[in-house]
Amino acid sequence: MTSSPARVLTEDELDVLELVLGGAIPRLPFAEGPVTLTDTENTPLAEVGADGSVSPVKPIATALGPQWDERLRAPARDVRADVAPGTTAVWVSEVPTTEDAAATARAATRGDVLLLVPASRHTAPGTVGAAGLTRAALALAAEVPGAPRVVVVPYPRGSTTPASSALAPARPDPEAATPGAAPTPSDIATAYGAERLFVPADDRSPEARAALAALPDAHARAVSALYPAAAAREVERAAAAGHGQGTVVFFTGLSGSGKSTVARALAAELDDDGMGATLLDGDAVRHHLSKGLGFDRESRETNVERIGYVASLVAKHGGIAVAAPIAPFAAGRAKVRALAEEAGARFLLVHISTPLEVCEARDRKGLYAKARAGEIPDFTGISSPYETPTDADLVIDTSEVSVEDAVKQVRAAV
Template identity: 60%
Template sequence: MTDLPARVLTDDELDLLELALGGAVAPSVLAATWPDAPADVRGPRGGPQRSKDSVGWGVVLTDAENTPLARLTVRPGDVPDAVDALKPMPPAIGPQWDAAVRRPAREVRAELEAGAGAGSPQALSLLVTEVPTREETDAAVRLAAGSDAVLLFVPAARRTPEPGTVGAPGLVRAVTGLAGTLAERTGARVSTVVVPWSGLGGVTLEEVAAAYGATRADTLAAHRSPATAAAVSGLAHVRDNAVAALYPPASAAEVARAASSGHRQGIVVFFTGLSGSGKSTVARALAAELEDDGLQTTVLDGDAVRHHLSKGLGFDRESRETNVERIGYVAALVAKHGGIAVAAPIAPFAAGRAKVRALAEEAGARFVLVHISTPLAVCEARDRKGFYARARAGEIAEFTGISSPYEEPEDADLVIDTSVVSIDAAVSAVRTHIIAAG
């Protein structure tokens, strides 16, 4: 594995990798999206258009934290390509990550085939890309007539949704309600299926549904009438229309101006803890919850920042302090304009954390320090990247917790040990603290 080149995947590419690992798309679809892949790999829509004498091609796929997730092997000639898991795909928090609904294609397909007995399964896939209206609920009942099974497909991208839109958590909750209604009104076996989907790779959602075992697919939003579509699109302007009806133009302009000028205080939520403590997992899950609440949230994860904002910095004490200060500066800028910045570096030194607090407070933002206090032994046992083992072997100098100190904060607003507190509970504790203090 170490002899192969590595590729850091974007969130969209991680969605595609998850589909490939589950058997929903061909492995070569991944490589076909990369302009620097060998030319004979980049056939239209990922087709294996390569010569018989091609020597093959391989790459290790990692996430933004450089964790090796899978090995992609594009093989020569007519030999099938392969993608092999190296580490589990890191989950986040929210209903779209529930293992009961986020299942691999091959598992869903096998379940449908087993449920059909001797006959062929008649499985309808309803692609639910928008929150269903009453009109679409009635359409779903009509479409489900005569089907043995109904799969409610919910596309859920890892990337942050557009402001003002219902994100994946809300869409899954709405579809869960639709599933109950459909089961009650049709008697069909109804399942909610979350599909990691960003539209990358040139494969359609209908083709992915077929890989999950659906014999026919229909997009539910296509059954929305023009009148309903107009009403939904007009929801954002309901207040403006009401103000215009209540006030004369000059007064309406002042009421609208006052409403738009409201400024909420920004927040910097700063996680600190050892590598492997769970701070990044909690931070990303918290950000997803806040985004689903309609709050503008920016995640500044330590490893991801080093690829961009702090590229070229080393890991000596001065470089680490510079990295933390840069994160704090950007977080303060986000919070200064009313946003929420969630940062998750190791930040081992008290002086560096104090600088970040000062930057946030100077920007008029609230600062919340969260110490993820998971013990060193647990962090080492979780080590997905082998850093602790390399540090103990002397291969990594100045590694926090081994050859470089971690100064535990004495001013933390919250202290959470993820070896005894679940990620869900940790996110809830931080979210409750933010809301209660606000």
């Protein structure tokens, strides 16, 4: 690590960093060195030199889901070196229709086929997210006859511009992209080794386009056909306003225990299931909701109470809030529970009980070493106490339980 200034990356910027480190694009369009790039947990990920060169420091955090499977999400340089000449890239940014599958098979006339899935970190309500798109692409791969090989590659979406041309030639040189501009689908296709780019959505028939456009209003049309106009309005109003009981899932544990990793994976899986979870991670919240607070006991309690208040508002309106601060003190956790219950929400306290020595060995940020050297005062587990919960609804030790199994346990307990 150097003493260069730090820059906290947004989620889109994290994707762009992954593209640069994987050899998909030549330079970062948003950072001039020297600077240290970190995620919202202040974990140093890369160093940018004065010449713009980027050197990795720590791996970028991943989550659950097929879009994060390292066997699929390979660096561009590795995919490019492995594919055959004449490879066609197919842009799978929407769930392929039956017509799309047939068009893809027609387009794959020579060479390998890359099914490129732009994997966004968030799923908009009512849409199929990166995990679903990746599963759909894996199914599509089995429906492309004749190609020597069909490879599904979810790639970090970042701020890629929309694809708009079918069977377009990929850009002949990955370095030819405009510096600082968002990479186009053609840029990405070339970076991963393709010579042609096919966008199935551009090849759809007018009938398919009309049927897809009509889908969002299918429920309203069915209601209108079943009820008189006034009654239909009441049914639609009730459907729009209805929601179930909200939930607050509140993780607590030492730094490095794995609570943020499990919380992110839980939120991503809930998003993928269309349940729209709101993630309130401890470090990320401090950048916004609790900016300016210190780390003395009073400031920590204030930070936890603010997180609990926002979580209760989300849950009050039927949403799911997933929070993951350290929350070292029993009194603060009790306040959060009370806020959730006052809002009429379910509350689940999850203690990530990973032992201190394991947390310290995992330390990606070097905080424990600094705390033991006296450079960080009031550090939980070293110079400040952690009050082990006696009222936890679920206790998970991530040194013994995988992230996937931890998420399953939490979902079963909610």
